[in-house]
Amino acid sequence: MKTKLPQLNHFPFIIDGGLATELEAQGHNLNHILWSAKLILEDPQAIIDAHLAYLNAGAKCIISASYQASIDGFTSLGLSQGQAIEAIKDSVELARAAVDIFHKQNPTFFKPLVAASVGPYGAYLADGSEYTGKYGLTDHQLKEFHQQRLDILSATSADLLACETIPSQQEAKVLNQLISVQDKPAWLCFSCKNEQHISDGSLLSESVKLLENNPNIIALGINCTAPQYLPALIDSLSTTTKKYIIVYPNSGEHFHSDTKTWHGTADPQECAEAAKAWINAGASIIGGCCRMGPEHIKAISESN
Structure with missing residues (x-):
């Protein structure tokens, strides 16, 4: 058995696209240190609506708004530690609320999963370092940062943990140790800068080997990386x-980090065709990240 989650036997298993992408499409300005997570406090219904857009597009799993959520991030805005913890928990409960609404409307469709997002340390910094992994931290410092969120998210109703956009072997090793003692299964995805290397320059193949023997990691892969x-x-x-x-x-x-703007174009049908190639190459769980909206997920779902 690869997994305790029977839903993952429905292949290809389609997950959602970029949460921030849909929130911005709704008209929200996310130019903020907390990015999507600021709406946990300001407009939780917007997060539910964004999740529902992906569920209605065919996603079988949605990822919570906790990617850039951390105790330090929330307390820097004046929240108490207790309020910060509750906000992180709320990210999962908002996703769960969307699943419940969708399942009530579609009772014959199996109940979609909720993955609790665990972003890299660089997401907390909000300075683009999530694409380099150059934090200048010790393993112990990284462990302290991630331990808090993992403990909080593992105690929620999430079905699994989604460790995303991991740029370095160092951070992957730290997360590997922490995931091994959690009660929930997890996936871990690297951000990559070319066809062989993750963002810090390490080989993807070598980085994956470091995680292969962790029974709590049920899937390994790549996110927030150019599709080519x-x-x-x-x-x-x-x-x-x-x-x-x-x-x-x-x-x-x-993405231009200085102006926080995107440049270029992407077509949902081209994305759907590319997804067929990813599946044929061996990928079994497919979705989208930044700038991949519900229309992309719908195209992938309908063509696969």
Whole structure:
């Protein structure tokens, strides 16, 4: 058995796209240190609506708004530690509320999963370092940061943990140790800068091998990476891991961190065609990340 989650036997297993992408499409300005997580406090209904957009597009799993949520991030805005903890828990409960609404409207469809997002340390910094992994921290400092959120999210109703956009071997090793003692299964996805290397320059194949023996990690893969790199990266994964292979790339557009704007275009049908190639290469869990909206997930779902 690869997993305790029977829903994952429905392949290809389609997950959601970029939560921030849909929130911005709703008209929300996310230029903020907490990014999507600020709406946990300001407009929780908007998060539920965004999750529902992906569920209605065919997603079988939605990822919570906790990617950039942390105790330090919330307390820096004046919240108490207790209020910060509750806000992180609320990210999962908002996703659960969306699933409950969807399932009530679609009772014959199996109940979608909720994955609690665990973003990299660089997401908390909000300075683009989540795409380099160059934090200048010790393993102990990274462990202290991630331990808090993992403990909080593991105690929620989430079905699994989604460790996302991990840029470095160092951070992956720390998360691997922490995940091994959690009660929930997890997936871990790297951000990659080309067809062979994760963002810190380490080989993807070597990075994956470090995680292969962790029974709590049920899937390994790639997210927030340009889609043109995926065929080669999936090929590397298929020869390295026996776990499920998960990929949810960005649209291939370029993000300019100084202006916090995107440049480029991406077509949902082109994305759907590309997803067929990812599945044929060995990926079994498919979705989208930045700039991949419900229309992309609908196209992937309907064509696969």
